[in-house]
Amino acid sequence: MLGNRRPTIEPKATENIDEMIATIGQLIDRGVAYESDGDVYFSVRSFESYGKLSRHDLDDLRTGDRVEPGAQKHDTLDFALWKAAKPGEPAWESPWGSGRPGWHIECSVMAAKYLGDDFDIHGGGTDLIFPHHENEIAQSEAATGKRFAKYWMHNGMLNLSGEKMSKSTGHFITLLESLEKWDPMAVRLFYLRTHYRKPLEFSRAALDDAESSLGRLRAFRRRTSGTAGSVADVGVLDAFRAHMDDDLDVAGALSVIFEAVRAANAKLDAGDDADDLVAAVNEALAVLGLDIDDAVADDVDVSDLAAELGLSVSSVDGLVAARDTARADRDFALADAIREGLSALNITIEDTADGARWHRD
RNA sequence: GGCGACGUGGCCGAGUGGCUAGGCAAGGGUCUGCAAAACCCUGUACGCGGGUUCGAAUCCCGCCGUCGCCUCCA
Structure with missing residues (x-):
């Protein structure tokens, strides 16, 4: 995982x-x-x-x-x-x-x-x-x-609420438990963002923080998933490599990634091409083993929600499409009802210039 | 007691003599029907006390705190 x-x-x-x-x-x-x-x-x-x-x-x-x-x-x-x-x-x-x-x-x-x-x-x-x-x-x-x-x-040692994790005192949380509570990739990011030589404090807040941070990367991947492979930005990759070569400064290398993400988002907002930055980010994330692709499974049962709304669709995509239609008709009451209903099923909708996009939280 | 590592903004965390990473959270703004996502702006930090220097979070000295080790345990 x-x-x-x-x-x-x-x-x-x-x-x-x-x-x-x-x-x-x-x-x-x-x-x-x-x-x-x-x-x-x-x-x-x-x-x-x-x-x-x-x-x-x-x-x-x-x-x-x-x-x-x-x-x-x-x-x-x-x-x-x-x-x-x-x-x-x-x-x-x-x-x-x-x-x-x-x-x-x-x-x-x-x-x-x-x-x-x-x-x-x-x-x-x-x-x-x-x-x-x-x-x-x-x-x-x-x-x-x-x-x-x-x-x-x-x-460095891994601490839990200020004390060294210790099996003999029962003062520890297993890796498996942490993987049940948090996105596995968030757990990976948590370990990755502190230099290996430093002591690390394991806390709920720190893991939540890492998960939020990961969300930024996932949102970026969602936004750029259609980007065709192209030549990666050399400046970004060089900076990334320089940090990795410096006693495995992964935290510093991560900052390069986040900076590239912001630059790429800004370019995309402006309607410009950011393929080289996207490619560099993807390559760097692959090196760190951060797999941020969303699970594609569209196995959410939306029949109850659809029936409740009087819609004859059977999939998330169908509901999202119905919402697009409602919005075009300026029927915002229905559009919002669909969005809220999906939100209750842990599905978030993002509207873009190319139409609505959705993902599971 | 000895040896070692660590102590950075609200929180997490890089850096390590001058050019003030990054993330999360917060506030303000742009965009949006409203949101979400995104972008822009705001917050000037380096445990404490001395010293060196034109200039120190960064070097030196002394403290304090946390953690580790000082076992024929693995």
Whole structure:
């Protein structure tokens, strides 16, 4: 419904245990990891640039503040690559005995397997910068000797009425629920219009706002749907692309779209041709995955309304046509009755120079 | 306590040394039989206090607030 594409690959940790064991073995061979009583730990201080991503200084970290450090560690900063099995837990056989992989190793191993030792972009929430991403870098780069990810893109947290959405406190709304309440494309626009790195406040008012804003785009699409394909305005597209290339400034890119919409509307109002602007807007919206075409289904039952008005038509189009006739006859009482009746069925009529147009709200 | 991110007009949100995005809402106007849609106009904002500068929302210092992280959770 949101128009998101599926990932090409959705690897599972449990299907990559062998690769993880191999990588852990490699780290031990290189002397940056050690086995201790069935566990295997990564020696953080052996990795020179540790803390670079999260800008942490090792000596500032107050480890063990909240949890007693495990006795098997040589250094409290060290993190687990492999944990000895505990009774009742799923476990796999390894050179260090039965156990399970540590949290971070799965990401390093699967990323390397499917993307290569050195890839372009690694994403994730800001809450994962430390320690997870920091540890991924350490173990990956120590194992391969190559730079892990070229760019890190961390998205901000999603808040609900001032508090972080949290499953454990029941303080959250599911995506599915939001899609029931609002136009899916309005939900998409809501997420799109805030820069990915910033925290985002989920609120009824903000979603309503996005929905109104989307209405402007939908109305524009309705108005220009008959426009034949033509060459897109280069200035608009260049400006749009410049924002997208600037650390994915989607909000800025959206402003380019809205400016083009206003310019195109003004031209159309003046009776001028705006095909190039329309084409540019359409192309930009497609890039953002904003599908603003109205549902075409004309499945609204208008028989009761038609009977009430004494009209022998059976479709919305028929009623709209009857209204046009009434208006031509200056029978505004009937015309308005038709419009109000349709409005009660969530259908809005827009009169244009080329005749009336209607859409479902 | 430490580290980091964020704090922009009524609201939401880009930007980031001079040229005042965009959206929503509001008020006024044009158009319309009335509406809807559209267009035009109006509102001069950057948490607080210092400092640098001809000039700061934008740089520096110090605060305050919100959120995140500081676990062998994923």
